Amino acid sequence: MPRPPDDDLRAALLDRAVDYVCKHGLSELSLRPLAKALRTSAALLHYHFGSKDDLIAAIIEAGRARQVAAMQQLELQGDLSTAEVGRILWRAWSDARWEPLIMLFFEVYALALRDRSRFPGFLESAIEAWLRPLQATLPDPDGPRARALATVTLDGFRGFLLDLCATHDRVRIDAAVELWLAMLEHAETAPEMTRRFFPDAAS
Amino acid sequence: MPRPPDDDLRAALLDRAVDYVCKHGLSELSLRPLAKALRTSAALLHYHFGSKDDLIAAIIEAGRARQVAAMQQLELQGDLSTAEVGRILWRAWSDARWEPLIMLFFEVYALALRDRSRFPGFLESAIEAWLRPLQATLPDPDGPRARALATVTLDGFRGFLLDLCATHDRVRIDAAVELWLAMLEHAETAPEMTRRFFPDAAS
DNA sequence: CCATATCTTGAACGATCGTTCAAGATATGG
DNA sequence: CCATATCTTGAACGATCGTTCAAGATATGG
Numbered sequence: 001m002p003r004p005p006d007d008d009l010r011a012a013l014l015d016r017a018v019d020y021v022c023k024h025g026l027s028e029l030s031l032r033p034l035a036k037a038l039r040t041s042a043a044l045l046h047y048h049f050g051s052k053d054d055l056i057a058a059i060i061e062a063g064r065a066r067q068v069a070a071m072q073q074l075e076l077q078g079d080l081s082t083a084e085v086g087r088i089l090w091r092a093w094s095d096a097r098w099e100p101l102i103m104l105f106f107e108v109y110a111l112a113l114r115d116r117s118r119f120p121g122f123l124e125s126a127i128e129a130w131l132r133p134l135q136a137t138l139p140d141p142d143g144p145r146a147r148a149l150a151t152v153t154l155d156g157f158r159g160f161l162l163d164l165c166a167t168h169d170r171v172r173i174d175a176a177v178e179l180w181l182a183m184l185e186h187a188e189t190a191p192e193m194t195r196r197f198f199p200d201a202a203s
Numbered sequence: 204m205p206r207p208p209d210d211d212l213r214a215a216l217l218d219r220a221v222d223y224v225c226k227h228g229l230s231e232l233s234l235r236p237l238a239k240a241l242r243t244s245a246a247l248l249h250y251h252f253g254s255k256d257d258l259i260a261a262i263i264e265a266g267r268a269r270q271v272a273a274m275q276q277l278e279l280q281g282d283l284s285t286a287e288v289g290r291i292l293w294r295a296w297s298d299a300r301w302e303p304l305i306m307l308f309f310e311v312y313a314l315a316l317r318d319r320s321r322f323p324g325f326l327e328s329a330i331e332a333w334l335r336p337l338q339a340t341l342p343d344p345d346g347p348r349a350r351a352l353a354t355v356t357l358d359g360f361r362g363f364l365l366d367l368c369a370t371h372d373r374v375r376i377d378a379a380v381e382l383w384l385a386m387l388e389h390a391e392t393a394p395e396m397t398r399r400f401f402p403d404a405a406s
Numbered sequence: 407c408c409a410t411a412t413c414t415t416g417a418a419c420g421a422t423c424g425t426t427c428a429a430g431a432t433a434t435g436g
Numbered sequence: 437c438c439a440t441a442t443c444t445t446g447a448a449c450g451a452t453c454g455t456t457c458a459a460g461a462t463a464t465g466g
Binding site for chain 2: 024025027028103106107109110111112113114115123124126127144147148149151152154155156157158159160162163165166167172173175176178179180182183184186187
């Protein structure tokens, strides 16, 4: 006989909260301005999400889910070289519409470096969850050579994104990415270079 | 006849404030706990530094000065390849004692992405002030090829540092850096690869 | 020693913070 | 329509924030 629960209310609220935090940042987030932007009250946020920390955890998880969803849109199957994977990733994530989410990622990353317990598992996942799929596209995915190539790909990628967010100098950074991809391409097709460092790695 | 000003008081206070912020972070900085750690009062911080924003600006500038001082200790003169420069930089900055300052850098970087006016010129300087010296070590320093190589060096470098701060997986990242340096080495000694992208660049 | 500018303190200011709570609005099964 | 669980609100809580201010401690030139 009671009013039935409406789960869409919380989901819709969370979705708009993610947009707000992508736009305004996390470190200076305050519940009252957030609630006002969402045309609701701070008390309602507590009702639906619990404490502020719980809300932040939900927002970050939702942001991560958006990233995963966007990744699944990409077609990364088949025999792709590291350079080809890198090019696809760069084309996708350097798009301006992802910039707010990328900024949120870096902001949480920096905050998590200070206090890991505030964002349990975030840093570990931020590295390992990307490293593993990158390794999977390489020959001998569990070898040290694949792990090193994946690390170069991921970390270079992150560095370029940091640069792009700060300068928006797309011409310079695109040129650097292309050069970097050519370097990756050569490292893969000239295994004697990588074998210099990983004599044990199967080719 | 009055008591003479003692500039060392402010300088000593600032130096310890930088240590405190390196350790505890900037985004949750509060004047009272900071003052307590410095065995003084919040009012004294206002007396010496003005507003909290002015204090933060002074702390960040002092942190930047530490980086510059550390860079000047490095011997980066002479004919060094990009890979050699990269190796020297990595050996120096991946040292654990710089980690707090590196974390502060990334924290300010992320905060500045949200609100550039809070840290005027920080992002521009964070890129350009490093890009220019890197270009200077290359042939045809003002050409697009040098700029692309410098960008690959700087951005890769930042990505590796982000990774290292999060995982402390020195074995994996050191291996990746070595592979990456070999790639840079090859890109420099095989200019036909870079010339593919920069046909106008003088060699 | 004394005048005086510098340094330092503790208390207090209003503002904003996350959170709680009582009260009411809302919507549906019976 | 009615009972009732869900949803929402506005006010209020104590805590903490940056900042101000009056008062006193400190140290040196004269």
